[in-house]
Amino acid sequence: MAEDQNVSRRDFVKTAGAVTAAAAALPALQGAPGIQTVKAANDQVQYGLIGTGGRGTYLLKHLKGIDSGRCVALCDINEEHLKHGVDTILTNPKTFKDYRELLAMKDVDAVFITVPLFVHFPITKDALESGKHVFCEKCLVFKPEEVHALRALKAQHPKQTLQTGLQRRYSYFYQTVKQMVDKGILGDVHHIRAQWHRNLINEPSTAWSMKPGGDKNIDNWRIFRSMSGGYTAELMSHQSDISDWMFGSQPEFVMGLGTIDTLKDGRDVYDNINVIAQYPKGQKFTYTSISTNQFLPFFNGQRAQMGEIIMGTEGTVEITVGFDAPVLPIAWWYREPPKKAAEVTKAGEKPKPFVAGATMVTGGGANGPIPIMTSDTQFTGKEGFLDREVKFARRWLMAKGIMLQEEQKNPVDSELEGFFESCRTGKRPLADMETGLADSVSVILTNMAMDQGRKVYFNEMDKLGVAQTAATPAKKG
Ligand SMILES: NC(=O)c1ccc[n+]([C@@H]2O[C@H](COP(=O)([O-])OP(=O)(O)OC[C@H]3O[C@@H](n4cnc5c(N)ncnc54)[C@H](O)[C@@H]3O)[C@@H](O)[C@H]2O)c1
Numbered sequence: 375m376a377e378d379q380n381v382s383r384r385d386f387v388k389t390a391g392a393v394t395a396a397a398a399a400l401p402a403l404q405g406a407p408g409i410q411t412v413k414a415a416n417d418q419v420q421y422g423l424i425g426t427g428g429r430g431t432y433l434l435k436h437l438k439g440i441d442s443g444r445c446v447a448l449c450d451i452n453e454e455h456l457k458h459g460v461d462t463i464l465t466n467p468k469t470f471k472d473y474r475e476l477l478a479m480k481d482v483d484a485v486f487i488t489v490p491l492f493v494h495f496p497i498t499k500d501a502l503e504s505g506k507h508v509f510c511e512k513c514l515v516f517k518p519e520e521v522h523a524l525r526a527l528k529a530q531h532p533k534q535t536l537q538t539g540l541q542r543r544y545s546y547f548y549q550t551v552k553q554m555v556d557k558g559i560l561g562d563v564h565h566i567r568a569q570w571h572r573n574l575i576n577e578p579s580t581a582w583s584m585k586p587g588g589d590k591n592i593d594n595w596r597i598f599r600s601m602s603g604g605y606t607a608e609l610m611s612h613q614s615d616i617s618d619w620m621f622g623s624q625p626e627f628v629m630g631l632g633t634i635d636t637l638k639d640g641r642d643v644y645d646n647i648n649v650i651a652q653y654p655k656g657q658k659f660t661y662t663s664i665s666t667n668q669f670l671p672f673f674n675g676q677r678a679q680m681g682e683i684i685m686g687t688e689g690t691v692e693i694t695v696g697f698d699a700p701v702l703p704i705a706w707w708y709r710e711p712p713k714k715a716a717e718v719t720k721a722g723e724k725p726k727p728f729v730a731g732a733t734m735v736t737g738g739g740a741n742g743p744i745p746i747m748t749s750d751t752q753f754t755g756k757e758g759f760l761d762r763e764v765k766f767a768r769r770w771l772m773a774k775g776i777m778l779q780e781e782q783k784n785p786v787d788s789e790l791e792g793f794f795e796s797c798r799t800g801k802r803p804l805a806d807m808e809t810g811l812a813d814s815v816s817v818i819l820t821n822m823a824m825d826q827g828r829k830v831y832f833n834e835m836d837k838l839g840v841a842q843t844a845a846t847p848a849k850k851g
Contacts, residue, residue: 433488484506495516512540521815537806546783555620582665627832682694753765
C-alpha cells in the first residue's frame, strides 16, 4: 500500500514553523485592513495622475482608500477617460489634456504615470525635471536608449522617488517565498516556470482586440510594436521580474519563439510567446503566454491564467498574485521526498532495494500542499480552545486544497502606500528604478531574441542604444 502522502497535524505545526520563521524577517507590510484614520491635510502627499484609462482608473479606485495621499489633478487626452477618472476619485481634482500643465502645478508633489508604454519615458523625464516624485507603471521604459538615459537623469535627481508598478514586490506571500528561497528552505532553486494564458478566442478582451477604426491609433496601442512590447511587456514582465528577484540576478541570455497564429486582425505583436532564459549559475526561467486557452494547472486548477512555480531540490512553491478581491494572492508549498543517505555496499554484495522510495514518488511531492500562512492562521498561544481548533481546521482544509488561503491585503494597496511613504521619507521603494530598468531590459532583449531567432546575451545591453543616448544628453534639473 502506498504511504499516506497527506500532511499530518504534527507535520503541519513543524513545517508551518519554518515558514513563520521566514515570514518573521519581513517588514510589517501585512495586516488586516483597519479603519482609515484621516490625517491632517498637510501630512498628505498631493498627487496628480496622467492617463485615466484602464490602469489609471484602477489605481484611483485603490488610491481613494489611502489617506496618506490626496489627488489634486488628473490628465488624459481622452475627454471620456478623464471624466471617468474624476468620477472615480471624487476629490474635485483640476483636469488637463496636456500633461505639462499638470506638471507645472506647484502643489503637485508626485505623479502617477499610467499611459501607454511608448510614452512612459518622455513623461517620466519631464516629471523628474519638474521636481516631482514619480510612480510610473511597468514597463518603466520602452527603448534601449531610454534605459541609459533614465539612469543618467535619475542620478541628477537623487532626492526624488522613482517607483515602478511591479506590485508582486509588495506582496507578503512573494516576500515570504523570497525569504524561503534565500534561507534555503526550498533547497537549491534551479527552475522557475511561469505562464499567463488567456483565451481571447472565446472571450475577446477590449484591450487585446482591434478596436473600431482598425488603424494604429492610440486606443489600439497594445497590439502595435510602435507603441507596445506585446505580451512580453504587458504580461511576462511581471513574471520575469519574479524570476530575477528569486534568482537574485538578471539572466545571462534569453531565447524564444514568438508567432502570430490566431489573432490575425492586423496586429504586429505576437499572439503567443515561448521563452527560455538562463541565469549565470545555469538556472532556467521557462515562460509561455498564449491566446487560445486560459487553464492554470496550479492550485488544483482553482485559478485561471497566471502564476509561477519555483522549483528547488527540497521543495516547490506555486504562487500567483491574482487580480483583485476576491482573487487575491495565494501560494502553496510542496516538499520534495526527503534526502536518502547514499547506500554503501561491500565489494561483491548486491545493493539493497529501496522500498520506500518507490512508494514516495507515487503521490507527486512527498507531501500534500502546505499553504503559506497569513497572520490570521498563525498560532499566538493566547487564543482560546475554540479559536485554536478553528485555526487547525482552516489550516487542514487549506492543506487539502478545499479552502484557499489568500493574502489579506491587495499588494496594489501596499505599493501605493509604499510610494507615499517613500515620497515623505526618502525610503527606497521595493520596486525602484533599477528593478524597473532590469525588467524593461528583459522585455527588450526577449523581444529581440524572438524577432532575430537567436540567443541574446544580456551584456549586449551595455552597447544597445548608447549612441542615441549620447546624442540626446539629459537636461540638468
Ligand atoms: N501593474 C499592472 O498590473 C498593470 C496592469 C495594467 C496596465 N498596466 C500598465 O499601465 C499602463 C497603461 O495601461 P492601460 O491598460 O491603462 O491602458 P489604457 O489604454 O486603458 O489607458 C491609457 C490612457 O492613457 C491616455 N494617454 C495616452 N497618451 C497620453 C498622453 N500623452 N497624455 C495623457 N494621457 C494619455 C489614453 O487616452 C488612455 O486613457 C501600461 O503601461 C500598462 O502596461 C500595468
